[in-house]
Amino acid sequence: MLNSETRRRIDTARDILVGKVPDPKSQVEQITIALVYKFMDDMDKQSIEMGGKASFFKGEFKKYGWSEIFNPRMGGIEMLNLYGEAITRMSQNDNLPELFRNIFKNAFLPYRDPETLKLFLKTINEFSYDHSEKLGDAFEYLLSVLGSQGDAGQFRTPRHIIDFMVRVLDPKKTETILDPACGTAGFLISAYKHIVNTPSGFATSPKSDGVSVGFGEGKGEGLTAQEKQAIYNNFTGYDISPDMVRLSLVNMYLHGFVKPNIQEYDTLTSEDNWDRYFNVILANPPFMSPKGGIKPHKRFSVQSNRSEVLFVDYMAEHLTPNGRAAIIVPEGIIFQSAGAYKQLRKYLIEHNFLWAVVSLPAGVFNPYAGVKTSILFLDKALAKKTDQILFVKVEADGFDLGAQRRPIDRNDLPDALNTLHAWQKAVLDGNPASFSPTIASALLVSTSRLAENEDYNLSADRHREVKRVGKQTYPMVSLGELCEILDSKRVPIRESERKKGEYPYYGATGILDYVEGYLFDEKLVLVGEDGAKWDKGDKTAFIAKGKYWVNNHAHVLRPKRNLILDEYLVGILVEMDLRLYITGVTVPKLNQEKLRSIEIPLPPLETQRQIVDEIAAHQRIIDGARQVVEGWKPNFDIDPLWTEIPLGEVITLQRGYDLPKQNWVKGNVPIVGSNGIIGYHNVPKEKGPGVVTGRSGTIGKVHFINSEYYWPHNTSLFVKEFNGHDRMFIKLLLESIDLKSLGANVAAVPSLDRKNAHRIMVSVPPLEIQREIVARIERERSIVEGNRELIRVYEEKVKKVIERVWEE
Template sequence: MNILWSGGVANHSTIIEQINYLVFLRSLSKKDDHAMRIDPEAERVFQGELSQYHWDNLLVLNAEVLFSTLEDIYRRLPELTTDKTIQLLYRDAHVKVFDKPTLRRLVHEIEQLMSDLEKEATTGRNDIFGDMYEYLLSKLAQAGTLGSFRTPRHIINFIVDVIDPDKGETILDPACGTAGFLVAALEHLKEKYSSEEFKKENKHPLDLLSPDERKFLFQHTFTGFDSDFDMFKFGLMNLYLHQLEHPNIKRINTLVDTAGDRTKWDIILANPPFAGAVDQSSISEDLQMGTRATEILFLRYMIDHLSPTGRTGVIVPEGIIFSNTNAHKKIRQLLIETAGLWAVVSLPAGVFNPYSGVKTSILFFDKSIARNIESILFAKVSHDGFDLGASKRLVDKDDLPNALNALLKYHSGLRNKASNAAEAIYILGAEIAHLIPKHKISETGDYNLSGDHYLLSSEYSDAKWPMVSIEELCDLGRGRVINKQDIAKNPGAFPVYSSQTTDDGIFGYLGSYDFDGEYVTWTTDGANAGTVFYRTGKFNCTNVCGTLKAKTKKINMRFLAQALNRIAYKHVIHAGNPKLMNNVMAKITVPLPPLEIQDQIVKELRGYQEIIDGATQIVANWKCKIEIDTTWERVKLKDVCNINPKKIEIKNINPETEVSFVPMADLNQNNANFVIKQTKKLSEVIGSYTYFTENDVLLARVTPCFENGKAGIARKLKNKIGFGSSEYIVIRPSEKILPEIIYCYISEQRFNAAGKIKMTGTGGLQRVPVDFVQNWEISLPPLEVQRQIVDQIDIERTLVDGNKKLIEIYKRKIIDVLSAI
């Protein structure tokens, strides 16, 4: 929002207020447009005397006329409309951007911003106002003010999906901000209670609800509180545009203004402010806990105002998890003994970047099952589908889908008084999920909610073999400082192991060695702390590696490495730089079967691992490859393909025609096939998205998708027409070339490497130029040869898929063997 600052508007609240008014004005206009497409006789906001104020009319006005027109709108809109929400929002509204050219630039920048956000909103769960506020935060550099920053949409959706709202339930967000949680809950209910035939057309009419149930949903289900007037307006506007035209959003301070209120809700969803502190004398008497910390007070409010069968999903800072103040201990005790806490999900520290690096967790509690809970499920989400730096780029690793599945299984078991615990752990994997008995959490009196705190020997607590500490079995040591200069001065054949996990942890090779024999090593410091390796022969270790050398003949070191790999990481201390030092490692206990049993286990596991290693190598190394015949004609792609075909081809197609929609997330890496998950009307996508048709090849041109090999062949399209991300390059084969051949050529490493060099753009967002693709040279086989190549590729791909399945099976076998001991 540099244009506002340069135009003399520097106040944070004024900036948000002015943008609020303009964005909502645009959104009301777009809402009218949508209503007109469905029913030309539909009632609209901008009709009659107000029709001249439609957003599209504002875009063509010069600066002078625009200023006076907006003043007229803000004055006349609350007078002429009958909609009470619009009257409230524009009451006493005035234009406060007095530099008229700046105002005009602002209007056009908002048009561009909102258009871009609408293009990106390719799922059915859109929160445009939330996205816009996130953009404002990034520009205003005030994201941490009063502990306020926007909750990422994918985290909101995860929490809502775990809670799974139902018809007839009431839902509260006591710190609602832009109403992102309430919008997500509404979208969840629309998905849940709309027929499949409607959803196929991307419609969600809630036809599975009765008229009374729909009335309850729109009039009584959703409530939100926020003390900030700008956020109050954001929330009202956001819900209004999601069909809640008279939302129950109140401008009140939950911690101050609710004394004596006994209202209870069935569901509470929240990410309350973390960094704030309320004046002690202002805090509602009902919430007094001897603290001014807002996160504790909000939790107390939620516990008190949850119905006897109610459930909550709330994001909390790490202080709630383990801080030792009396107030922190008391709120944790209430969560465990009163609220029905059943799961704690640890989120990675970068989830809220770039606005905050605060480490957070999600607490799930359900009063209806409080008596059934014997153990609390702790889960670690290390990857949320996005890079954890400031850029927030999409990445391949995402633990949230498995975590959602496991949490739903476990919660369902608790509600039905059945044990789904083992299934939940199986889904997530024992390395990132575990159960801690509730009595174990309560017995110390501090009610610590850090799952790692209780993990000593938890993997093997029911083992039939004696538990023995590492210091009883091994001598502990450590490597030394070795740097690249040392390796350059003394090169040789003896590996130097460091903290990295790639290349078996090899940092380089020296001409001398420090260790000789059979050892177990582990990473002591950094992101890979707790990673365990079996080592043998002559080698070296850097100072971030600990070493274990057997001092008894009772232990098979390969067995020890396997056992420690299951539990060592759980003893890592995450205060600052993660560490697993020798003193902690020494106290870890492992089961000690007789040596012959250890040998049998190791033999069995080595056999499984060899199968996994072989299958992994096949999967990792396979690429569809064309053996070039030098007699084949050399051509440029543009000579045998149509690059980015024009939409004019479909100008006569009915705008209501259903077409396939393929967002970037649905395109796979190094796999030509992808599943069509969405359809949209042609009119919804033709303006802003990339057009393609059956058998076109899609290539992601933007970082990091291009480097990661995102590409595919469009098949089984609805009405043989598709649209997708604006970051696709579409390559349409002519009759001279098959799409599979194109895909193979653009999947080659040399194409990828050359494309990266040619990328243009600044910062984190770079793109491959279209002319690079157009002018890429390939060898063109005769069509008959192309068909033979494709047949061979299909055979190979079937074998690769079989190896992927083999890897899954034998990884599970290893887990089962270790669990059995």
């Protein structure tokens, strides 16, 4: 396990580098290179102490030994030059094994500050090489700071998702394992740990701790030396990025792989490894393709220039006859109707690869990306034994879905894992009827149903909805039959060419501008074509009235009002998941053909009017409550008799404390930054309740932290001394001051100087009146919160009205 001292050293090294090397990925690379450099010197010293000779730093490379760099007679510039030259030349050192030469390939020193280098290398010098698992754990911690490699569409896969996928596949000690887009080798390391902890048989059911479905830290004591060596030889990783290859090599090496098989290899365009097959393949491949697309060879079964399509094809085609795979894919693979996506889904189903699809929450990759993803599970032996595919929806993975990904109690992953294993067992035992899922979202869908309309849609919600609609009381009618489409009348106007006027200019999401002329002079329904959102509740459909202009990003529908009411149509569309009809990848789009094909239940007009009236009644309450919520701001009147004094005589503001994110340890102490609570820690810093305002970046927001203790972050100022004043009143007082203006035009990143804040003149009443003001505002706040709850309740009522239409 990672100890606090090792964590501290890594954090210190990053803190030293951050001023000169702000990019986390570059920091990791520099620490990696320095660690390997130091470890090679440690190994040379161990060899000499045991009567042997130096293996790495000898001959012309002897001058680059670690001790030479720390020669006290060497000045700062000399040290910098020697180290910079050493890491640049080390890939040419024939004394190094190929592994180490590859690690130093293209290495260089990206800064020229001697003092930074001296402090950095002094921290690296505190590490020493040994053969313990601690180094592997330390390096995994270092890699955890990596976030989005967004230019390539890559996102670091959360460890608990990796472990979940590994446990479903249950790799064995004799099986070959590949990650064709290995990044930092997270999947390979997880698979290795799984094998040494469960040398044979099915993985044991996970213990649900509310967060993880991971496994222990066993060292594989039950394996023989020959078995361990065989296991090392069974792992292969490919990556197109030399930087990722370097990190993977070090990660594998520090987990015991003396000669890790990690190759700098373009999986999609090279044929060199095409004829290699594997028992187990795991990957979270890049989602994005370069401009112009990938230019692959012709050996893929599915011809495409989309990287996500080609990676899934590659993994399916490179499984052994009984091989298994788990692949994270974007939602385009699941339901988009473009030719390559549909062809891929058809290939996976008709050729007996796919046996399960697990839908993940949209925030799994936060804070790096909100992209919606699923996991495809392939098993060539299992899929041949059944004509049904299991769909599982994971709605919670042990963390909230906000940017901070804070731990929560709910975690569907253990039940999802048990359900997947139960289906595996039921099918392999030849008794599918014995399958008993432990997660409510589990759904079995026949391959014949998936093949209906030849779209092979892999969205579970689509098939649940189809099943429900089959029992529908009202007839299902397409929009093409219910509406006249007026898209040909739309005209876009560039912003630079718009003449300001009185008429609304509509786009996919509503009014964008006001222009001089108009195209339409009637009540119509607009539906977002592109640049919109199409999930349930996203309000992609709305009504336009009067005179207005519409650009080419919103469909224009004239309902046939002898069949359907405008308001009924909008209510139904807003509560539908229209993502199932979206095409396009670079620019997702609800094209006119798909729009026409959307089917909705059609009650009689009188029933529609009743539904619309009921929704309208609910909406009036929602609108009124929302007006209260949005219009209320806590404030108080200033009595001219109150004393006016500098703010610094009322309270003392102090800058918050440094706490790098990698140092956060799960706890219940809120960490408060300029935008409010940004995370939680286990170390109390200031006693609450506290008042905090933004110091850097976002300034002027004031937060009341109602907890026993809190940690004010260094992006904030907090009230250190209240000097006997009511704490909530001080929060209100700070909100009444235009703190934001004090930081304007100070720097590229706005910053609030506490000295300037202290000089502001404020009027402060006696403590008794402060408390009266707070009590009045709290009464108002409770009324506002009641209105907020009213909005939630009546929005739920609106949904239930629409849901009744779909039910019997």
